[in-house]
Amino acid sequence: MKMLVADDDRDLRELIGFTLSQAGYLVVKAGDGPDAVRLFEAESPDLVVLDINMPGASGFQVCEAIRKRSRVPVIMLTVRGEEEDLVRALDLGADDYLTKPFSPRTLLARIKALLRRAGMENSAPLSAGRLSLDIDEHTVRIGEAAPVRLTRLELRLLQMLVANAGHTVSTDRLLIQVWGRREGTDRQLLKQLVHRLRQKIESDPTTPQLLQTAAGAGYKLIIA
Amino acid sequence: MKMLVADDDRDLRELIGFTLSQAGYLVVKAGDGPDAVRLFEAESPDLVVLDINMPGASGFQVCEAIRKRSRVPVIMLTVRGEEEDLVRALDLGADDYLTKPFSPRTLLARIKALLRRAGMENSAPLSAGRLSLDIDEHTVRIGEAAPVRLTRLELRLLQMLVANAGHTVSTDRLLIQVWGRREGTDRQLLKQLVHRLRQKIESDPTTPQLLQTAAGAGYKLIIA
DNA sequence: GCTGCCCGTAACCGCTTTATAACCGCCCCG
C-alpha cells in the first residue's frame, strides 16, 4: 500500500513518513503543491495525506486536482482550527481533516478507518521471512524477486505453511486444509503439490531452503 | 436517507436531530444504548451518530453490536478528548470521531464526506488511470477518446473493477456485485460479459491492456 | 410486425491445473 505525504514542514513530513513506514506502508513525500500533484500522477498512491498550507499550490488546489481524476482517500492537515477550512476541505472531496498538532496514533487510527471504509484494507499480504503472500492476487514474492503466480491449491498449501511459519505442520492438517478431509490417495496428492510448489519457490528445488520436510511428521516453512 | 442519533443529552440530541432534518435527512433518536441497538435493528438507518457516554450500554458496545451485522457509516461523539477513546472507537469499526463541542456545520461536513466515501451519494464520477466512468450517463471514456456507451451489466462490472483498480477482484465478488449470487452457469455469464466489455474498451481485445485476467483468481483493471 | 440491442445459453478449442499411477532411492528393522 503506497501513500503520498505532502507537507512543506520538513520535520512533520519526515515524522509522518516514519510513522507510516513503521506501519508497513510505502511512502512517497512531496514538499510543495506542484510536487504533490506531479508525484500523485507518477506514483498512483493508495492514499494521500495533504497539508493545506503549502507553497506553490495550496492543499485545496492539490485536492481539487486529485479529485478530478481519482477517488483515492485524502486526509487533509492544517495548523489552523478554522471551521471554514474544514468545510471547504471536505466539500472539495477530502475524506478527513486533522488539526495540528496531532499524534501519530491518531493519524494511523484515522487512516485505518478510512482504508476500511474505502474497502482497501484487504489484500494485506501475509509474510514470513523473505516470503510474502498476496491472497487476492494469488502470488508469492521471495525477497525482491518478481512475484510468482500460484494455483489455487498451491496458494492454500502455502497459506497454511506461512500461517505456521517456523513450525512443522502435520500432513493430516495440510490435507484437511487444502482438500478438506479425504482418504486413500491423498498422501500422493500432497507429495505432488509440494513438489510443484518447490519448483516455483525454491532457487534449487532439489535442496529445499524454504519448504523443508519433517520426515514422518509433515512440512515446515523456514523463516530465514 | 435515514439517520439514527443516539445521545443521552437531550439538548444535544435535539440539536443534532434538528440539524440533520434541516439538511433533508430523516432522523430517528435514541436516548440510551439499548434503545440505540433496538432502533438500529428496527429502522435500518443509513448512518449512525453515536455518543460514547450513554447509560445502559456504552457507545463502544453499541458500535460493536452494529458492526456485527452492518457496515453502515458510524460517527462517534465524546466529551473527552482522550486519544484512547478515539483509537478504540475507530478500531471497533467506527468511521469518524468528533470531540464535543462541535458545530453543526462541522458535523454536517463530516457526514457528507462519509456518505460520499461510503458510495451512498450518486453521480460521483469514478476514474482509474486513463479511464473514467460516468454512472449516470452509462458511459466510459478512455483517455481523450469519445465516450463509449455501456449496458447495465457492463457498467456494474466496470464499476466494481474501477473501485478496486489495480487489485484483483475475485470472480465470486464480481458475480455477487453484478448479478447477486446465483448458481450454475454463472461462470459463463461473467466470461461473456468480460468478453463483451473488452470489445468495447480495449484497443486490441485479443491482448487486453486494461481489463486483465488473473488466472484462477479473477480480473483486475490496470492503472497505467 | 419488424429491427436492433441486450443478455442468457451452449458448444468448441487450447491451455493449465489436478488426479492417478508407476518407479526410484533411502532408511529402518527384523
Next chain:
DNA sequence: CGGGGCGGTTATAAAGCGGTTACGGGCAGC
C-alpha cells in the same frame, strides 16, 4: 540381506478454466 514404508520424481490421463463463436429469446422503439 531383504522387505516395506516413506518421500521425491517423472509420466500420463482427466478435469477445469478462460477465450471465442454462434444462436435465440425478450424487449423497446419505430
